[in-house]
Amino acid sequence: MNGSGxxxxxxxxxxxxxxxxxxxxxxxxxxxxxxxxxxISRFVPDGYPAQLAGEIEGFxxxxxLPGRLLPxxxxxxxxxxxxxDWAFEDAAVRPGELPEFEMGVITASSSGGFEFGQRELQxxxxxxxxxxxxxxxxxxxxxxxxxxxxxxxxxxxxSGVVVSDQAxxxxxxxxxxxxxxxxxxxxxxxxxxxxxxxxxWVAQMASNRLSTRTDPERAYLPFDAAANGxxxxxxxxLLVLEELEQARARxxxxxxxxxxxxxxxLDPRPGSERPAGLRKAIELALADAGATPGExxxxxxxxxxxxxxxxxxxxxxxxxxxxxxxxxxxxxxxTGRLYSGAAPLDLAAAFLAMRDGVIPPSIGxxxxxxxxxxxxxDQERTATVRSALVIARGHGGFNSAIVVRSAA
Amino acid sequence: xxxxEFTIDDLKRILREGAGADEGVDLDGDIIDTDFESLGxxxxxxxxxxxxxxREFGVTLDDDTxxxxxxxxxxxxxxxxxxxxxxxx
Numbered sequence: 001m002n003g004s005g006x007x008x009x010x011x012x013x014x015x016x017x018x019x020x021x022x023x024x025x026x027x028x029x030x031x032x033x034x035x036x037x038x039x040i041s042r043f044v045p046d047g048y049p050a051q052l053a054g055e056i057e058g059f060x061x062x063x064x065l066p067g068r069l070l071p072x073x074x075x076x077x078x079x080x081x082x083x084x085d086w087a088f089e090d091a092a093v094r095p096g097e098l099p100e101f102e103m104g105v106i107t108a109s110s111s112g113g114f115e116f117g118q119r120e121l122q123x124x125x126x127x128x129x130x131x132x133x134x135x136x137x138x139x140x141x142x143x144x145x146x147x148x149x150x151x152x153x154x155x156x157x158x159s160g161v162v163v164s165d166q167a168x169x170x171x172x173x174x175x176x177x178x179x180x181x182x183x184x185x186x187x188x189x190x191x192x193x194x195x196x197x198x199x200x201w202v203a204q205m206a207s208n209r210l211s212t213r214t215d216p217e218r219a220y221l222p223f224d225a226a227a228n229g230x231x232x233x234x235x236x237x238l239l240v241l242e243e244l245e246q247a248r249a250r251x252x253x254x255x256x257x258x259x260x261x262x263x264x265x266l267d268p269r270p271g272s273e274r275p276a277g278l279r280k281a282i283e284l285a286l287a288d289a290g291a292t293p294g295e296x297x298x299x300x301x302x303x304x305x306x307x308x309x310x311x312x313x314x315x316x317x318x319x320x321x322x323x324x325x326x327x328x329x330x331x332x333x334x335t336g337r338l339y340s341g342a343a344p345l346d347l348a349a350a351f352l353a354m355r356d357g358v359i360p361p362s363i364g365x366x367x368x369x370x371x372x373x374x375x376x377x378d379q380e381r382t383a384t385v386r387s388a389l390v391i392a393r394g395h396g397g398f399n400s401a402i403v404v405r406s407a408a
Numbered sequence: 409x410x411x412x413e414f415t416i417d418d419l420k421r422i423l424r425e426g427a428g429a430d431e432g433v434d435l436d437g438d439i440i441d442t443d444f445e446s447l448g449x450x451x452x453x454x455x456x457x458x459x460x461x462x463r464e465f466g467v468t469l470d471d472d473t474x475x476x477x478x479x480x481x482x483x484x485x486x487x488x489x490x491x492x493x494x495x496x497x
Contacts, residue, residue: 066428066431067429067430067431068427068429068430070428071426071427071456072452130459131463133426134459135452137452
């Protein structure tokens with residue numbers, strides 16, 4: 001069936017973020033400009049060049065999950081399972097009451113279960129192969145969040161994982177939309193990443209994009225003249241996606257809005273004379289949504305905080321919308337960059353911005369005039385938000401953009 | 409002789425440590441003849457449990473031992489059969 005006309009709605013949000021556990025806690029903190037960035041506490045960061053992170057505090061997996069799941073899951077999966085539970089609860093959907101083949105799980109992942117993997121690799125080289133957990137066979141794996149959410153909730157419809165670094169968080173939601181258009185009733189989508197452990201940290205440092213500053217308020221400053229890299233964080237968001245009319249027909253508690261348009265591109269190879277692909281991804285997303293630039297009320301930026309990448313993003317936004325013509329924000333200045341979890345969290349923020357008529361701030365940033373952006377800084381801004389654009393770029397040249405729109 | 413006998417308490421401890429316990433099951437109850445499956449332990453959980461028994465008790469379990477032992481009693485007997493005293497009398 002050709003379902004390109006089918007409208008896909010978001011009816012539930014499950015958020016696990018460094019500045020708030022649960023969608024409302026995250027949103028309250030984000031509106032106030034409360035940061036979750038601090039010195040790493042999960043291991044001693046003294047010997048590492050980057051020592052700050054957006055860590056989720058106060059999450060005790062055993063409070064939420066069965067004892068059988070704990071020994072076989074990495075922290076990122078425990079966070080994802082709880083976020084999925086919360087998203088279902090928010091959507092007032094009991095997965096056990098729906099046909100199992102009509103529900104799918106499509107998440108993104110950028111690193112897999114590094115903490116679990118580190119523990120087992122340490123056991124391997126210090127004690128031998130007999131000391132490696134049987135669960136290492138899947139606990140580290142990119143697809144493990146999709147798999148465990150599927151098993152826990154009895155969801156056996158179209159499922160999978162997308163691995164395209166930070167862009168993956170949007171690519172997964174786009175894939176979920178495709179599956180709903182093909183007839184799947186409900187898809188849990190989005191992403192939760194977490195790899196704040198020494199092994200994961202070293203892997204992240206290899207990008208040379210981590211800020212080495214030690215003052216949490218001066219470390220991650222996208223679009224600022226002082227930008228010099230990002231702070232990494234853990235967490236993300238999961239979203240319940242349903243076909244809009246079906247969601248209305250079942251009397252969904254709320255419809256946050258719809259996934260209206262999506263575009264993705266790959267950058268040309270390094271050294272190529274061809275332009276970066278980000279502007280094209282934005283244009284494709286707008287065209288897919290049937291939206292003009294003037295209809296977009298706010299842009300949630302990728303906000304790399306690498307001067308060249310900031311320039312590319314600001315230029316793409318200004319070329320599409322006109323210089324300074326659309327409010328831009330980066331609430332990830334309060335969480336750090338969450339890799340595949342970042343963009344789904346921005347989607348959640350975009351829907352909540354629509355609900356409450358506010359644009360959350362980017363904190364700590366003094367926007368550089370060079371970029372010519374109308375960056376919402378310091379405090380939230382009251383605004384009618386009916387459409388928003390969320391941008392995410394992944395290491396290696398991935399560019400993705402999603403337009404979300406109020407379903408009213 | 410072998411370090412010690414493999415008991416039901418050893419098994420319960422190893423199950424908890426390696427695979428966790430299902431909330432719906434009382435491992436401290438009388439489980440000696442209850443199927444592992446109804447206790448919530450699927451094949452991977454049994455693989456993990458077997459691995460832990462092997463390294464703690466210094467035995468090697470055949471693949472069949474784990475798949476054939478449907479209950480704690482059967483597994484305990486199989487493991488103890490391998491724990492032959494090395495000095496007699």
